[in-house]
Amino acid sequence: MLTISVDHNAKTPIYKQIFDQIVHHISIGELQPGNYLPASRTMAGILDVNFHTVNKAYDILRDQGIIALSRNKKYVVKNSPMDDLSLHRLEERESEIIDEAFARGFNEKEIHDFITGIIKSRNRKNKGALKK
Amino acid sequence: MLTISVDHNAKTPIYKQIFDQIVHHISIGELQPGNYLPASRTMAGILDVNFHTVNKAYDILRDQGIIALSRNKKYVVKNSPMDDLSLHRLEERESEIIDEAFARGFNEKEIHDFITGIIKSRNRKNKGALKK
DNA sequence: AATGATGTACTATATGATATAGAACATATA
């Protein structure tokens, strides 16, 4: 069950909210390679947004190699191992966070604990969804 | 020596480029609590941007408690330990990155190695600047 | 006391990003 919600009042653009939540569903295994995404008009109807906005989210997901258009004209989740470009972009964003953490007095161990804490709370939330 | 540069063609807003670089200088100890920031007009002249743009960066730094206006009307770097709000914001940004990493097949150890690598390369770059 | 430098507060304008809307088209499916 693909649950996605958008906040029209948030500062985060709607297309990015959609993008982020699809990536999240993939990250917890709720969306797996081979699974189809809803048609952009369908998704737009459910979320009560314009289908162009959904298309923008799908476009970026495709540009990043996370989804692909299959022969039947439907978007499907790909297996998308980390490539150099994605890694580089992720490093830049992570560097900003690490800078802020250090600027506020964190040391290296505290940063690792910070990461561990987020991953643990993630696993707790999706305990039932984990396989095996 | 406070070296800051802006890229007018980058997609990242100029005020955020300035914000990020000041935070970076603090994070590596090149800017320390008690140090003054250049006057916004001075900084703007050096970077060849409008002083309102510098003010916006300073405003956000002040809102986040990273700098403060001292009695002589100059901005000074504060000691700004992690507070609940800052931690929460950082967690949200970090969660996005962790989601993308997991979505691309990283496991928990690979994420920690990813973090460690960034910190190590940071330390290498600033070896000479480290004290003691 | 006077001058200059500082942050701050307003107005204004221009450009790009975001979101919506509608229309049209090619292709795949039923």
Next chain:
DNA sequence: TATATGTTCTATATCATATAGTACATCATT
């Protein structure tokens, strides 16, 4: 054939970003 799909185009409205100019209060220096 008819429907659903992604895609492409134009168009409009709103907000964020960046620039610009002006004015003012306060602080430091002369």
